[in-house]
Amino acid sequence: MNICIISTDQEQDDQRLLEAATAKGHSARRCNIRDISMILANDKPVIYWRDQDITKQFDAIIPRLNVSFTDYGTNVLQQFICSKTYISESPAALRLGRDKLKSLQYLQARGLPFPATGIAYTPQGFRQLAKTIGTPMIVKLIESTEGTGIFLARSEKEMDNIVKTFGQLGASYVIQSFIAEAAGTDVRAFVIGGKVAAAMCRRSQDGDFRSNVALGGCSEPYQLTENEEEIVLSATAAIGINVAGVDFVRADSGPMLLEVNVSPDFTGEQGIEKVTGVNIADAIIDHVVAQVCNFYEHRYTSATVLESPRGILCADG
Secondary structure, eight states: EEEEEESOOOHHHHHHHHHHHHHHEEEEEEEEEGGGEEESSSSOOOOEETTTTTSSSSSEEEEEEGGGHHHHHHHHHHHHHHHHEEESSOOHHHHHHHHHHHHHHHHTTTOOOOOOOOOOSSHHHHHHHHHOOOOSSSEEEEEEEETEEEEEESSSSHHHHHHHHHTTOOOOEEEEOOOGGGEEEEEEEEETTTTEEEEEEEEEESSSSOOOGGOOEEEEEEOOOOOOOOHHHHHHHHOOEEEEEEEEEEEEOOOOOOOEEOOOOSSSSTSSHHHOOOHHHHHHHHHHHHHHHHHHHOOSSSSSOOETTTOSOOOOO
16 A cells, blocks of 8 residues: 655654654655645646645545645645545544634533633633633643643733734634643543554653653653543544543543544654553554545545544545
C-alpha cells in the first residue's frame, strides 16, 4: 500500500509513522503541505507536490495538520477526496476539532460534561457572563494550542483586561469555569479508530494551572475508569474524528472534558508512546490500512459522508 503523510512540521511524529508503515511492508512518503498545489478543473483536477503530479499516486492520505494550516490543509484533503483517494480524517472533523466553541456545542448536544463556557461579542457581554461563570475563571483563545493562549483570571477586572486585549488583536475567545481541585493536572487519552490506545496523567511541575507537556509538565501512565473511557469515546464520536488526543480533568463531580485534539503529538520524552510503552505509530498505521481496504472494497465513488457507528470516516461531502 502507498501511504502519504501530509506534514506540517511534526517531524518526529511523522518519522515514526513512516518507520511503522515501512516496517509493515508499505510504501510511505511525507509531503509538506507548503509544497502542495492544486488545479481545480472539471476535465482534470490535479494535485502537485513540488513538480510531481500526485493526484492518483497514493492509496491513503494521513493528515498531520498544525492549527495555522487547517484551512489550506483541509482544502487539499477535499481535493484528494474528489480524486477518490482515501483520507484517514474528514476535513469537516478536522475543522470542527479546531473550533473549540463549536466542538463544545457538539459535546453539549450529546450531554457530555465540560466546564461551563461563555462567549460574547463585546467585553461588556463578557462582564455579564462572568457573573454566572464566577471567578477565578479561564480565558481561552478559541484556537489555543499546547497551553498557549490560555489565561487564569482571578477577578472580573483581570478578565476584563484580558478580553479587551484579545479584542484589540481581533482574536476569538471564550471564558470557562476554573476547576480548582484539578489545577495543574489533567488526563490525555489517545483514541485510535474508536478505541483508547493509551492514556496518561499530566502534572505541572512549577505550580502552573496548566499541565501541558509543552510547558514543562511531566506524565505518567493512567488507567481510565469505565465512565472516563465512555466519555472519551463519545467525545471523539461527537467530533467524527478517528485519531485524537482527548483531554479531561477529574473534578469532584466527575470527569470534565477540556479538548479533543485532532492532530495530537505522541513522541518525545513526555509523549504518550514513551510514557506508556504503547506503539502509537503502529496502531495508527494498522487502523488506516484496515479502513483503506474497506473503502476501496466498497468502491465509494463520490465525496459523500461515510457513516460508521462512531461518525464520519473519511469525507465531508
